[in-house]
């Protein structure tokens with residue numbers, strides 16, 4: 005399908021080296037704090053364009069409305085249109101917020117997902133058609149998503165918009181404690197590998213002299229104050245020495 009071949013640039017080959025650079029260490033700032041930094045209008049300086057806050061604002065702007073209407077122009081001058089209406093849109097921010105793992109389900113039963121690295125690439129996209137049964141279960145769960153304006157650090161922020169009747173509503177959830185209805189939705193649409201570390205049990209890790217811990221899952225070094233108990237990779241962390249192993 006044109007949508008995938010065109011829109012998702014061939015940057016996959018350099019993912020390995022660029023991903024950590026773009027994810028960066030967790031900033032600990034909330035979505036609200038980051039959005040407050042963004043000035044009205046298009047950024048006027050390179051610094052503004054490259055800022056985490058601008059990247060986050062562009063990811064969040066996708067939640068403004070349910071319909072998607074894009075026109076692609078090919079090398080030979082011909083064009084194709086992509087047009088659909090979403091009933092669900094999820095953006096799960098990563099690292100400093102420059103990366104969003106995005107899921108969407110449209111009313112024609114397409115369940116799409118992509119890792120969107122701001123101003124860089126759309127990586128590892130997926131597009132599957134849900135069965136009518138799955139679609140019905142999903143629709144039944146949408147009204148069960150609770151209202152929430154949680155303000156977790158950006159690496160734990162999960163924006164969820166859904167269509168209910170005439171209303172398109174957006175909630176902000178904490179990725180460390182998602183509501184049951186959203187967990188059920190992920191079981192239906194399939195959760196991507198990027199966030200799977202969150203299902204591992206919390207691990208006790210010692211704090212080093214400079215107030216940092218090393219995540220046992222991804223080996224990244226994170227500042228204790230900014231990790232807030234969860235590494236940007238999703239692994240839950242408890243401070244302190246691991247309990248001694250029981251002797252048998």
Ligand SMILES: [Zn+2]
Pocket residue numbers: 219220221222223224235236237238239
């Ligand atoms: Zn980690």
